[in-house]
Amino acid sequence: MAEECNVAEVTLLENGLIVDGSGGPSWTGDLLLVDGRIAASGVGLRQRLPAGLDIADVAVMDCTGQAVAPGFIDCHTHDDAIVLRTPEYLAKLSQGITTVVTGNCGISLAPYATAQAKPPLTLLGGDSFRYATLAAYREAVHLARPALNVAALIGHTTLRxxxxxxLTRAASGEERAAMAALLDAAMAEGALGLSSGLFYEEAFAAPADEVTDLARVVARHGGxxxxxLRSEMQSILEAMHEAGDCAFDAGVPLVLSHHKCAGPTQWGRTRETLPLVDQLAQRQDVALDVYPYVAGSTVLREDLVDGVIDVLLTWSDTHPEFTGRLLADIAAEWGVDQKAAARRLMPGGACxxxxxxxxxxxxxxxxxxxxGSDGLPHDRHxxxxxxxxxxRVFARYWRGRGLFTLEQTVHKMTGMTAKNFRLAGRGLLRVGHAGDVVVFDPARIADMATYDQPVQASVGVVAVYVNGRCAYREGVLEVSAREGRMLERGKA
Incomplete structure (x- = not known):
């Protein structure tokens, strides 16, 4: 077990396996954190500290046998409100995550103020929408002092x-102009870009050119x-072409969120979708994010209940007592089919x-x-x-399946993500970059959360530093060291 975290401004991480986030070879050495940033990296740093520093004033952590990597960046979250309500946010810190990208799937907390939000905005908490501008949301983040960094996309559905x-029709010219003005202001305030959730009913009526017009606003700001996608089922290829064309016509990089082929009739079609990703990548900047599970999770929708796949209830306003149970079992208990049971349980959520x-x-x-995790922090289960x-990516897909190297695994969580989302000064262990660092045991890091017992911290994450201060050591929050901040596009 590594030494207890110290919240000193100067920390020396010694003798660790440095996995720098670039995807390049790892090496054994030291990393020095001073005043929130990486001050030096190399071998034998104890003997050559910067002028004015004495080893007696440095918090030293022996990282022998541990990997030292950039703090992980969760590029797909719905954490907009939870970082304000629960700023210590153990669910993410305990995984080694130091930055969350909010506002995904067209759903962002800003810029929109209302007393009671409607679905699908309720995925962020129905009473959370109090921020008419991104600047107002940034101020709320500043006051909350979260334990990790926050960077925001602006949701198309929120703009609608x-x-x-x-919202059952296309936006008029005047409404498009109003959305563009809100988005332009948010981009000027540091938003990363635009997200859409055309799959959801509240955005489904939007034609492609409505999205393209907004994407052009993002392009002007370099977002x-x-x-x-509008569909991840039968029409997934058409939806991918639509997304690619929107981004290409607007001149903006594209990220395909939680890429998947959903539903039994679509299984195996990644053999078609991934070559299309490669094809699109020949003409434009394209990336995708993915969570390492065979189940997705969103609001409870009758059209997603097919009687074939398992559906696990994550919450229900009408019947909270059934939370955490399979829809098939609930339906059998009621003597109805699963679609009828789903209707009785709405509003709700499900895996x-x-x-x-x-x-x-x-x-x-x-x-x-x-x-990206795509976790829903407001679900009861x-x-x-x-x-x-x-x-889980380390345990199942690196150690277990050998799908990629340790360096590639870290790159998918750090340097690649920082580059794609314009997070300057993050994602790499470089001198001058922010002191966002995770120390983990490569042989032991693993997820413990299950569908039956989902609220369980992972193991093997030894220490997490956010902006140079230790925020977490395995199993323990450093509550006095909440050093997270709101990040702006392109600014370190």
């Missing part, structure tokens, strides 16, 4: 709620466009066991794939990805 009174393992493996091994996604 802010500008439209009827990114991330999308939950849908929609994917097949070989598809997950092909996606996660793709060279353009990043890791959350999908285990909320607590376990990142360690």
């Amino acid at each position: 709620f802010a500008a439209m009174d009827d 990114v466009y991330a999308t939950h 849908y066991f929609q994917m097949r393992e070989d598809d997950v493996e092909r996606v996660i091994a793709h060279p353009l794939a990043m890791v 959350p999908h285990p990805r909320l607590w376990g996604a990142f360690p």
Whole structure:
């Protein structure tokens, strides 16, 4: 077990396996953190500290046998509100995550203020929408002092709620202008870009050119466009072409969110979708994110209940007593079919066991794939990805399946993500970069969260440093060291 964390401003991590986030070879050596940044890296740093530093004033951690990597960046989260409500956020820190990208799937907390949000915005908590501008949200993050960093996408669906009174149709010219103005202001305030969730009913009526117009605003600011495709089922190829064309026409990089082929009739189709990703990548910047599970999770929807796949209830307002149970068992108990049971349980949320393992493996091994948790922190019985996604990639797909090297695994969680989302000064162990660092045991890091017991911290994450201060040591939060901040696009 490594030494207890110290919250000193100067920390020396000695004799660790340095996995720098670039994907390049690892090496054994030291890393020095001074005043929130990486001050030096090399071998024998104890003997050549910067002028004015004495080893007696340095918190030294022996990292022999441990990997030292950039703090992991969770590029696909719905953490907009939870970082304000629960700023210590153990679910993410305990995985080695030091930065969360919020506002995914078209759903962002800003810029929209309302007393009671409607689905799918309720995935962020229905009473959380108090921030009419990104600047107001940034101030809330500053006051909350979260234990990790926050970077925000702006949701297309949120913009539609802010500008439209009827979301079952395309936006008018005046409404498009209002959305563009809100997005332009948010981009000027440091937003990473735009996200969309055309899969959801509240955005499904938006034609491709509505999204393209907004993506052009993002392009002017040098941002990114991330999308939950209009379909991840039968029409997935058409949806991918739509997303690619929108981004290409707007001149903006594209991220395909939680790439999957959902539903038994689609299993195996990653053999079609991934070559299309490669084809798109020949003409434009494309990346994708993926979570390492065969089940997804979202609101409870009757159209996703097919009587074939398992559906696990994560929450229900009408019947909270059934939370954590399979929909098939609830339906049998009531003597109805699963669709009827789903209607009785609404509004609610569920895990849908929609994917097949070989598809997950092909996606996660793709060279353009990043890791994102897509966890829903407000669910009463959350999908285990909320607590376990990142360690699970190490345990199952690196150690267990050997799909990639340790260096490639870390790259998918750090340097690749920072580059794709314009997070300057993060994602690499470079002198001058932010002191976001995770120390973990490569032989032991693993997820513990399960579908039955989803709220369990992972093991093998030894220490987590956020902006140079120790925020977590295995099993223990350093509550006095909440050094997270709101990150702006392109600014270190």
